[in-house]
Amino acid sequence: MSTTTLGTTAKSLVLESLHKRYESRGREPFHAVKGIDLHIEPGELVALLGPSGCGKTTTLRMIAGLETVTSGDIRIGDRSIPDLPPGKRDVGVGFESYALYPPLDVRGNLTYGLRARGVKDADTRVRAIAERLEMTDLLGLRPAGLSSGQKQRVALARALVRNPPVLLLDEPLSHLDAAQRQRVRRELKVLQREFGYTTIVVTHDQLEALSLADRLAVMDAGIIQQFGTADEIFDDPANRFVADFVGEPKINLAEGVVERTGVVRVGRDGALATASRAPAGTAVTVGVRPQDARVAVGEEPSVPGEVVVYEDLLEFGLATVRVEGLDASLVVQTPADVRWRRGDAVRLAAPPQRVYLFEPEGGARLR
Amino acid sequence: MASVSIDHVSKTYGSGSSAVRALEDVDLSIEDGEFFVVLGPSGAGKTTLLKSVAGLVEVEAGDVRIDGTSMEGVEPYHRNVAMAFESYALYPQKTVFDNLASPLRSGRTGRYSAEQQRQRIEAVTTTLGIDHLLKRFPRELSNGQRQRVALGRVLVRPADVYLLDEPLSHLDAKLRAAMRAELKQLGEMSRTTSLYVTHDYQEALALGDRIAVLRSGRVVQVGTPEQIWREPVDTFVAKALGQPEINLFEVEASGDRLRGAGGALELPAPAHLELPGGRARVGVRPRDLALGAPGGADALHLRGRVVLAERLGRLMEFSVRVGGQDGGEDVIVVADSDAGAREGELVDLHLPLTNVHVFAAGPAGEETVRLGGAAR
Amino acid sequence: MLRERGPEVALARELTPGQKRVTPASVVADLAILAWFVFSLFPLVWMVLLALKNDADQTSTYFRFSPTTANFGTVLSQRGQDLTSVDFGQAMLTSVLNCAGAVLVSLVVGIPAAYAAGRWKFKGSEDLMFQMLSFRFAPELMVIVPLFVIYNTLGVFDTKLGMVWVLQLVTMPLVVWILRSYFQDLSPELEQAALLDGYTRRRAFLTVALPLVRPGIAAAALLAFIFAWNNYLFPLILTDSAATTVTVAVTKYLGGGGQAYYNLTAAAALLGALPPLVLALTIQRYLVRGLSFGAVKA
Structure with missing residues (x-):
C-alpha cells in the first residue's frame, strides 16, 4: 500500500453566512438554513449534530452540490464552489441509505465513479482501499448479498476511493447494531486521521458526535447553537437547547430562583451552589446532569428528595428522585459501589461549576 | 396472579429443508409475582416464547403451565394473560379509549359497567400520562404514545400474567430511559x-428479578442480574452484557503466570482452575480496568499506548494498543473524563483479579464456557 | 459570488431535480401521450355522437349532426321491444339482479375464504388458490357446451338462479384473490391482541379484521360487479328471453330483425354502461386504502 494511491492533501472548508430558503408558489417560504458560519481546519473532523429538521442535512447537501445555495459562500481551500456541479467539487459523499448500485458488484460500485472521471489507475486504487478496509473478499459480491455492516463499509470505501480532500458522511452509523456501531466508529476515526480528509459527519446521535468529532456544531432551527470541542459542548453548554440535546440520561431541568449570588433555590426547600454570577432574585432554569448529581456532604446547600425508582445497572445505578415542589423528578446516576433503595431519603448536591443556569425564556446561559 | 412454568418447550417453523428451529427444549419456571426478563439478540426466539405462553403459537413439544394448570389445548382467551406486542397492535379503527376498553368489554376479564370501565381507564391513563389522548386514534399518536397505550391495554385489566414484548424498543434513547424507570415503578x-x-x-x-439469556432458541443461562453479570456462563453471555463489549484475550500459562497479547498482559495463574492445555481466554470489562500506576502483584496488568480517546458524555472511552505495533490488540477502557490520559501516551492498566473472568480456550469466533474467576 | 447577484438570481437557482424543464425530448413525450389519449378516447366519442344521431344521419358518409335524444326513448319504449323482441328495461333489471346476486354470493363465501387463505398455510393451500384462479384462464367457450346441457337437464336454463350461479364463477376468484392480499397486509397481531383481550376467533375476525378490510371489500365488490355486468357469452348461450341481460339485449339492435340500427345500438350500449358507472362513482371514496395506517409500527 503506498501513500500515492491513498490519502489526500487536506484542505480547509469554509461556510460563510450560508442560507437556504425553499420558496414555492402558494406556500409559505421555508427558511431551512439561516446563516451558517463555519471554519473547518484542514484534516479536521466536524460533526453537525441536531434533531431532525434542524437543517444539518440541507447544509451537507449544499456542500455536496445536491441543493442550490440561496445566499452565502462555500470554499474548499481557496476555491469557491457554489457554482460548480457536484462532480467537480472535490467532495466524497457517503449517503445514509448507502445508495449502492444494485446491478454492480462491489468492485463495480467502487470503480464506477472513477471510470466516469477517466481515472487511469482505478483498479489499483480499489484494491488498495479494499485492503485497507479489510474487504477484499467482498469485491465480487452484489450489494443485495451484503449485511448492513458490509454495505456501510462499501459505501465508505466508495466515498474514500476518490481521495477527496473533503469527505461528507450522512448518518454513517445509523443502520448498524450497537456492537458494530462501536467498532465502525473507531475504525472511521482512525481512517480519517490516517488519510487526513477534512470531514463533516451529519448525525442526530449525540454520543456518536461526541466520540467521533474533533469539534461539534450543534444545530437547531437552521442556526448553529454552539460550535466547540466535545469537552466544551458537554461541560460548558452555551444554552438550554445544547445542554438538553447533548447528554444521556438527559440533563435535569428545574425552575429556580437565585437566592444570593452563587446559590439558587430549587423546589420547596432545596438549594444548590452554582458558579454562575447571576444576581439575587433572578428567575432561572437550573440544569444539572445526572452524572454530576451526588449526595451532599456537610452543610453545603442541597436538595432533599425521596428515591422513587432505583435501577441497578451494575456498572452504575440510576435513581429517580422526587423533590417536593418540582413537577418532574430528578435523575441521578450513582457510581457502581453505591446502592440506593426505593424510599430512601437523599440530599443532593453537585459541583458548583456543573450547576448551569439558563434564562427561563429563550434558554440563554447565565454565566 | 400465578406462577408460570415452561416445561421443555420446542417449536419449529416451516418443515423439511426450510424448517427453522425457534425454540429448543426451553425450560423455565417463573414464580408468582416475579418480574422475569428474557434477554437475547433478534431471532433468538424471544417472541415465539411469549406467544407460546399466550397460546398464539402452538408448541410442538413440551407444555406451558400457568398456576400449575396445563395450557395444552387452552384457547388464548381462556388463559387470562395480557400481552403488549412489539408492533403495539392497536386497533386502528378505534380511539385510544375504545382500545383500552376492549379487554374490559369482552366479558372474559370480568364484568364492568360503563362507569367502572371509565374509572379503570382513567386510573391507568393517568399513571401512564396519556389521559389527554383518549379521543385520539392510533394514527394520530407518536411512537412513544402508542407504546404507552399498548402498555395501558395490558395494565387496565386484571390478568394472571403480563407478557411484554420489547415494549421500549421503538423509542429514542432518552425516552426509553424515562419509560424504563416508569416500568420499574409500575x-x-x-x-x-x-x-x-x-x-x-x-x-x-x-x-x-431474574434474567434468562436466550441464544438461537436455547436458554443459555438463568439467574439474577448480579449472577449473570458477575458469573456469565460463557463468552456469549459475557459479551451480551455491557457496552462496550467485554475485552477477551487468548492467554497461555508460563510458570505460575498467565501471559497474553504478546506479553503485554499478565496475571497470576489461578491455582483453583484447571486450564486444559495450559491455555485460556481472559475476559476484562472495559469499566473494571483502571488507568494509572500498576496495582499489587495479585492484579492483572496491561501496558499499552492510547491510540484513540473518545468522549462519551461524562466518560471517556480509550482504545489502548497493547502488545506492540504488529499483532497487537486493542483494549477498550472506559474511565472518567478527568482520568487525564492522552492519545499517544503509554499507560498502565490494572484491575483486581476478582473482576477477571477466565474462559476456556477455543478457536477464534467460537463461544467458550467460563471456567471461573481469576481469584477464588 | 451569489451574494452580489441579488435575490432574482437566487430565486432562479431554486430549480432542483424533479422540477419540470422544457426540452425537445419532453415535448415529444407529451405529444405521444396526447396521441395515445385521442386514440383511446375516440371510440367512446364516436359512440356518444352515434347515439345522438337520427336515423337519416347515422349512415351518411358526410358528417351531419343534428343531435336528438329520441334514440334513448326508443330503446326503452315498446317500439324498441317490437324491433328486437326484447324488453330493454327488463333486461337492465335482470342484469342488476344477476350481478348483485353473483357479487353477494361471492362476498358471503369469498370473504371467509380469502381470510382463511391469507392467514393460514396448509398443505396444498397455494395449489387451491391457483386452481381457483385458473377458472379465469380457460376460455368460457370451452365449458359453454357442457354447461348448456347441464343447465337444460337441471332446469335452470334461462333462469336468474342459473345466471347468478354461472356469473359467480367469474366473480369469486376475483373477490378471493383481491381480499386475500388485503388480509395478508393486515398484521395478524391485531387479531391476536383481540384473542388476548378475551374475544373468540370469530369475534376477533368480525370486530377487528373485517372492518379494516372494508376498502378492500368495496374494491373487490365493484370489480366483480363490473366483470359480471360485462359478461356476454354466458347469458348469450344460457338464457333465452326470461333471463336475458343488457349485453345480449344491446346486440339485438344489430340485425335481430333483419336491419341494423346503429344509433339505437349505441344508445342502448350507453344506457347499459350507466349502472356500473354510477356504482363506481358512489363507492369511490370507500376505495381509498389507508384505514389501517397507524395500527402497527411504520
Whole structure:
C-alpha cells in the first residue's frame, strides 16, 4: 500500500453566512438554513449534530452540490464552489441509505465513479482501499448479498476511493447494531486521521458526535447553537437547547430562583451552589446532569428528595428522585459501589461549576 | 396472579429443508409475582416464547403451565394473560379509549359497567400520562404514545400474567430511559407475574428479578442480574452484557503466570482452575480496568499506548494498543473524563483479579464456557 | 459570488431535480401521450355522437349532426321491444339482479375464504388458490357446451338462479384473490391482541379484521360487479328471453330483425354502461386504502 494511491492533501472548508430558503408558489417560504458560519481546519473532523429538521442535512447537501445555495459562500481551500456541479467539487459523499448500485458488484460500485472521471489507475486504487478496509473478499459480491455492516463499509470505501480532500458522511452509523456501531466508529476515526480528509459527519446521535468529532456544531432551527470541542459542548453548554440535546440520561431541568449570588433555590426547600454570577432574585432554569448529581456532604446547600425508582445497572445505578415542589423528578446516576433503595431519603448536591443556569425564556446561559 | 412454568418447550417453523428451529427444549419456571426478563439478540426466539405462553403459537413439544394448570389445548382467551406486542397492535379503527376498553368489554376479564370501565381507564391513563389522548386514534399518536397505550391495554385489566414484548424498543434513547424507570415503578407496584422480552441488556439488568439469556432458541443461562453479570456462563453471555463489549484475550500459562497479547498482559495463574492445555481466554470489562500506576502483584496488568480517546458524555472511552505495533490488540477502557490520559501516551492498566473472568480456550469466533474467576 | 447577484438570481437557482424543464425530448413525450389519449378516447366519442344521431344521419358518409335524444326513448319504449323482441328495461333489471346476486354470493363465501387463505398455510393451500384462479384462464367457450346441457337437464336454463350461479364463477376468484392480499397486509397481531383481550376467533375476525378490510371489500365488490355486468357469452348461450341481460339485449339492435340500427345500438350500449358507472362513482371514496395506517409500527 503506498501513500500515492491513498490519502489526500487536506484542505480547509469554509461556510460563510450560508442560507437556504425553499420558496414555492402558494406556500409559505421555508427558511431551512439561516446563516451558517463555519471554519473547518484542514484534516479536521466536524460533526453537525441536531434533531431532525434542524437543517444539518440541507447544509451537507449544499456542500455536496445536491441543493442550490440561496445566499452565502462555500470554499474548499481557496476555491469557491457554489457554482460548480457536484462532480467537480472535490467532495466524497457517503449517503445514509448507502445508495449502492444494485446491478454492480462491489468492485463495480467502487470503480464506477472513477471510470466516469477517466481515472487511469482505478483498479489499483480499489484494491488498495479494499485492503485497507479489510474487504477484499467482498469485491465480487452484489450489494443485495451484503449485511448492513458490509454495505456501510462499501459505501465508505466508495466515498474514500476518490481521495477527496473533503469527505461528507450522512448518518454513517445509523443502520448498524450497537456492537458494530462501536467498532465502525473507531475504525472511521482512525481512517480519517490516517488519510487526513477534512470531514463533516451529519448525525442526530449525540454520543456518536461526541466520540467521533474533533469539534461539534450543534444545530437547531437552521442556526448553529454552539460550535466547540466535545469537552466544551458537554461541560460548558452555551444554552438550554445544547445542554438538553447533548447528554444521556438527559440533563435535569428545574425552575429556580437565585437566592444570593452563587446559590439558587430549587423546589420547596432545596438549594444548590452554582458558579454562575447571576444576581439575587433572578428567575432561572437550573440544569444539572445526572452524572454530576451526588449526595451532599456537610452543610453545603442541597436538595432533599425521596428515591422513587432505583435501577441497578451494575456498572452504575440510576435513581429517580422526587423533590417536593418540582413537577418532574430528578435523575441521578450513582457510581457502581453505591446502592440506593426505593424510599430512601437523599440530599443532593453537585459541583458548583456543573450547576448551569439558563434564562427561563429563550434558554440563554447565565454565566 | 400465578406462577408460570415452561416445561421443555420446542417449536419449529416451516418443515423439511426450510424448517427453522425457534425454540429448543426451553425450560423455565417463573414464580408468582416475579418480574422475569428474557434477554437475547433478534431471532433468538424471544417472541415465539411469549406467544407460546399466550397460546398464539402452538408448541410442538413440551407444555406451558400457568398456576400449575396445563395450557395444552387452552384457547388464548381462556388463559387470562395480557400481552403488549412489539408492533403495539392497536386497533386502528378505534380511539385510544375504545382500545383500552376492549379487554374490559369482552366479558372474559370480568364484568364492568360503563362507569367502572371509565374509572379503570382513567386510573391507568393517568399513571401512564396519556389521559389527554383518549379521543385520539392510533394514527394520530407518536411512537412513544402508542407504546404507552399498548402498555395501558395490558395494565387496565386484571390478568394472571403480563407478557411484554420489547415494549421500549421503538423509542429514542432518552425516552426509553424515562419509560424504563416508569416500568420499574409500575412493576414494583403491581407485582403481577411478568415475562418481559428484550434485546437491551440495560433493560434486563434494571428491571429483572431474574434474567434468562436466550441464544438461537436455547436458554443459555438463568439467574439474577448480579449472577449473570458477575458469573456469565460463557463468552456469549459475557459479551451480551455491557457496552462496550467485554475485552477477551487468548492467554497461555508460563510458570505460575498467565501471559497474553504478546506479553503485554499478565496475571497470576489461578491455582483453583484447571486450564486444559495450559491455555485460556481472559475476559476484562472495559469499566473494571483502571488507568494509572500498576496495582499489587495479585492484579492483572496491561501496558499499552492510547491510540484513540473518545468522549462519551461524562466518560471517556480509550482504545489502548497493547502488545506492540504488529499483532497487537486493542483494549477498550472506559474511565472518567478527568482520568487525564492522552492519545499517544503509554499507560498502565490494572484491575483486581476478582473482576477477571477466565474462559476456556477455543478457536477464534467460537463461544467458550467460563471456567471461573481469576481469584477464588 | 451569489451574494452580489441579488435575490432574482437566487430565486432562479431554486430549480432542483424533479422540477419540470422544457426540452425537445419532453415535448415529444407529451405529444405521444396526447396521441395515445385521442386514440383511446375516440371510440367512446364516436359512440356518444352515434347515439345522438337520427336515423337519416347515422349512415351518411358526410358528417351531419343534428343531435336528438329520441334514440334513448326508443330503446326503452315498446317500439324498441317490437324491433328486437326484447324488453330493454327488463333486461337492465335482470342484469342488476344477476350481478348483485353473483357479487353477494361471492362476498358471503369469498370473504371467509380469502381470510382463511391469507392467514393460514396448509398443505396444498397455494395449489387451491391457483386452481381457483385458473377458472379465469380457460376460455368460457370451452365449458359453454357442457354447461348448456347441464343447465337444460337441471332446469335452470334461462333462469336468474342459473345466471347468478354461472356469473359467480367469474366473480369469486376475483373477490378471493383481491381480499386475500388485503388480509395478508393486515398484521395478524391485531387479531391476536383481540384473542388476548378475551374475544373468540370469530369475534376477533368480525370486530377487528373485517372492518379494516372494508376498502378492500368495496374494491373487490365493484370489480366483480363490473366483470359480471360485462359478461356476454354466458347469458348469450344460457338464457333465452326470461333471463336475458343488457349485453345480449344491446346486440339485438344489430340485425335481430333483419336491419341494423346503429344509433339505437349505441344508445342502448350507453344506457347499459350507466349502472356500473354510477356504482363506481358512489363507492369511490370507500376505495381509498389507508384505514389501517397507524395500527402497527411504520
